[in-house]
Amino acid sequence: MSELLQFLFSGVTVGAVYALVALGFTIIYNASDVVNFAQGEFVMLGGMITWAAHAAGLPLPLAALSAIVITSAIGVAMNKLAIEPARGAPVVSLIIITIGASIFIQGAAQIVFDKQIHSFPAFSGDAPLRVGGATILPQSLWVLGGAVVVFVGLWVFFTRTLLGRAVLATSNNRLAAQLVGINTNFVMTLSFALSAGIGALAGALATPITLTAYNVGIGFALKGFAGAMLGGMGNPKGALVGGFLIGLIEALTAGYLSSTYKDAAAFVVILLVLFFMPQGLFGRKSTDRV
Amino acid sequence: MKKTLSTTALAAIVALGAGSAALAEIRIGASISATGPAAFLGDPEAKTLELLVEELNAAGGIDGENLRLVMYDDGGDPNRARTFATRLIEDDEVVAIIGGTTTGTTMSILAVAEDAEVPFISLAGAIEIIDPVRPYTFKTPHTDRMACQKIFEDIQARGFTRVGMISGTDGFGASMQAQCKQVIGDYGIELVADETYNPTDADMTAQLTKIRNTAGIEAIVNPGFGQGPSIVTRNYKQLAIDLPFYQSHGVASDGFIELAGADAAEGIRLPGTALLVANLLAEDDPQKPVVDAYKTAYESHTNSSVGTFGGYAHDAFLILTEALGRADATDPASIRDEIEATEGLAGTTGIYTFTPEDHLGLDLSAFRMLEIRDGAWTLVD
Numbered sequence: 001m002s003e004l005l006q007f008l009f010s011g012v013t014v015g016a017v018y019a020l021v022a023l024g025f026t027i028i029y030n031a032s033d034v035v036n037f038a039q040g041e042f043v044m045l046g047g048m049i050t051w052a053a054h055a056a057g058l059p060l061p062l063a064a065l066s067a068i069v070i071t072s073a074i075g076v077a078m079n080k081l082a083i084e085p086a087r088g089a090p091v092v093s094l095i096i097i098t099i100g101a102s103i104f105i106q107g108a109a110q111i112v113f114d115k116q117i118h119s120f121p122a123f124s125g126d127a128p129l130r131v132g133g134a135t136i137l138p139q140s141l142w143v144l145g146g147a148v149v150v151f152v153g154l155w156v157f158f159t160r161t162l163l164g165r166a167v168l169a170t171s172n173n174r175l176a177a178q179l180v181g182i183n184t185n186f187v188m189t190l191s192f193a194l195s196a197g198i199g200a201l202a203g204a205l206a207t208p209i210t211l212t213a214y215n216v217g218i219g220f221a222l223k224g225f226a227g228a229m230l231g232g233m234g235n236p237k238g239a240l241v242g243g244f245l246i247g248l249i250e251a252l253t254a255g256y257l258s259s260t261y262k263d264a265a266a267f268v269v270i271l272l273v274l275f276f277m278p279q280g281l282f283g284r285k286s287t288d289r290v
Numbered sequence: 291m292k293k294t295l296s297t298t299a300l301a302a303i304v305a306l307g308a309g310s311a312a313l314a315e316i317r318i319g320a321s322i323s324a325t326g327p328a329a330f331l332g333d334p335e336a337k338t339l340e341l342l343v344e345e346l347n348a349a350g351g352i353d354g355e356n357l358r359l360v361m362y363d364d365g366g367d368p369n370r371a372r373t374f375a376t377r378l379i380e381d382d383e384v385v386a387i388i389g390g391t392t393t394g395t396t397m398s399i400l401a402v403a404e405d406a407e408v409p410f411i412s413l414a415g416a417i418e419i420i421d422p423v424r425p426y427t428f429k430t431p432h433t434d435r436m437a438c439q440k441i442f443e444d445i446q447a448r449g450f451t452r453v454g455m456i457s458g459t460d461g462f463g464a465s466m467q468a469q470c471k472q473v474i475g476d477y478g479i480e481l482v483a484d485e486t487y488n489p490t491d492a493d494m495t496a497q498l499t500k501i502r503n504t505a506g507i508e509a510i511v512n513p514g515f516g517q518g519p520s521i522v523t524r525n526y527k528q529l530a531i532d533l534p535f536y537q538s539h540g541v542a543s544d545g546f547i548e549l550a551g552a553d554a555a556e557g558i559r560l561p562g563t564a565l566l567v568a569n570l571l572a573e574d575d576p577q578k579p580v581v582d583a584y585k586t587a588y589e590s591h592t593n594s595s596v597g598t599f600g601g602y603a604h605d606a607f608l609i610l611t612e613a614l615g616r617a618d619a620t621d622p623a624s625i626r627d628e629i630e631a632t633e634g635l636a637g638t639t640g641i642y643t644f645t646p647e648d649h650l651g652l653d654l655s656a657f658r659m660l661e662i663r664d665g666a667w668t669l670v671d
């Protein structure tokens with residue numbers, strides 16, 4: 001029993017990280033149908049800037065905050081310098097641009113920071129919490145809490161606020177959105193700032209568990225992307241559930257079957273879900289207008 | 291084609307002979323993975339080489355001739371390593387090459403260097419590099435197999451017979467896992483659990499729980515490098531496992547203790563080099579002067595602590611420059627012969643003695659079994 005509980009805790013720890021990254025994908029996707037492959041770099045920047053600021057003497061909360069603000073600014077710059085100039089381009093081209101931006105950010109990070117692995121202290125200490133013979137680190141609860149808070153925030157944003165609806169409207173039909181008075185440029189800028197901020201938050205929360213280096217972004221982006229696809233791209237609920245599902249499948253496979261197959265098991269589940277439900281578990285049904 | 295290539299290269303080298311004599315400089319080449327997935331290893335190697343060349347030239351070079359280092363960053367990509375090796379030999383006209391941070395890049399450089407008959411000292415771990423022995427290829431790091439042997443020797447001495455392994459699936463971890471499985475039987479030890487993790491995984495408690503619950507398990511070994519072993523170590527502490535725990539030489543640096551946390555790393559043993567315990571070496575230890583000198587120079591130059599991998603580059607450079615001093619520095623064949631004649635040369639990794647049958651030149655004594663106590667390395671005897 002305690003064994004199962006430990007596997008579940010392991011899955012929840014990893015799943016919360018995936019979910020937090022997956023949530024970051026939703027805003028930009030909702031605003032523009034673009035899957036932002038630089039999302040993982042935002043997570044990396046969140047971790048690296050927090051580390052650098054903390055090492056420079058800032059207290060941890062302030063360091064994390066500065067990481068979120070700076071990364072948001074980088075997100076805005078990426079939109080202004082790389083995405084906006086290519087506004088008329090098809091979505092696929094924009095996605096390729098985000099891959100380019102991701103490589104650029106990674107390259108810049110290894111010059112600005114360094115190539116070593118870094119970490120900073122956990123927010124509430126390293127003493128594991130014991131529950132029923134299994135253990136979980138307090139930092140896992142921080143990540144878990146972060147994922148839930150971001151999820152609730154996004155859900156409220158998209159369903160209860162005018163701005164959130166404006167984002168959805170922009171994604172649906174940019175021209176029509178402009179005609180009803182939505183400043184689509186502002187919506188895009190905002191969505192990049194928010195996505196980058198969420199990514200940086202994920203990085204700041206997860207780094208005491210996962211550690212960080214200039215090249216961790218790709219790994220985060222892939223797992224987060226898989227989580228978002230499984231749950232349904234663009235839906236915060238999907239991102240949350242998808243991220244946790246992948247984490248749990250991995251941990252349970254590693255625990256009960258063999259760690260050799262844990263990634264394969266996760267991907268088999270993703271393939272099966274996408275085969276029978278191409279929109280993911282909670283995705284919007286796509287309807288073609290004629 | 292091959293013939294033309296090597297003739298061209300030979301012609302280039304002959305031309306270099308004339309050229310470099312006039313310029314009074316010796317050119318050596320390096321292809322290091324200073325960026326990319328192996329930057330972790332390549333970065334200190336590149337810094338070490340730059341530092342040593344600077345030091346050597348400031349001290350008057352080799353026989354009054356300045357040493358020039360032509361260094362490329364292959365980013366860990368074997369294809370680029372091959373291109374750079376070709377460029378080093380044909381365009382930059384170097385007399386010897388250091389490099390190949392990873393086994394993959396080493397294998398590409400090796401092919402080019404052997405073809406052109408240019409001495410090559412690799413910084414990568416795999417035994418395949420020097421077994422079978424190739425005339426122009428040498429290497430400085432211990433092999434993974436030696437690390438396994440050192441660990442199992444210690445486990446055997448402590449009277450344990452049932453061991454579990456948790457290995458990274460990266461190149462280093464996978465290779466060492468395979469080597470360990472080959473030699474484990476020689477020590478009368480049984481492998482009772484064999485789990486893996488991805489180098490980017492965030493949590494290994496599932497694997498560790500499974501290993502801990504294996505009946506009769508007495509010790510755990512973790513082959514891997516990068517952040518994986520640090521996370522495994524933290525999880526080990528989180529689960530409060532009290533079995534003896536062994537890491538590999540892949541994490542033998544102060545950075546590991548820092549990342550894993552001194553508390554979590556307490557009691558961990560690993561095979562490491564003299565470099566890590568410079569302050570604990572006996573005054574009459576033949577490695578002490580060279581280890582001290584390198585440690586002081588590297589740490590004041592880069593503001594970061596020395597690691598095993600920078601030490602590999604240091605030793606390669608030392609072996610090469612010693613050989614250059616004895617050889618006709620314009621003739622690669624003569625340099626090769628002098629490298630092979632290296633005997634009893636104390637480096638940071640161990641004491642090198644090459645023979646025509648042994649292009650690694652180290653034995654198990656080069657490894658020292660270290661234990662982490664109160665956040666610092668101690669020697670186990």
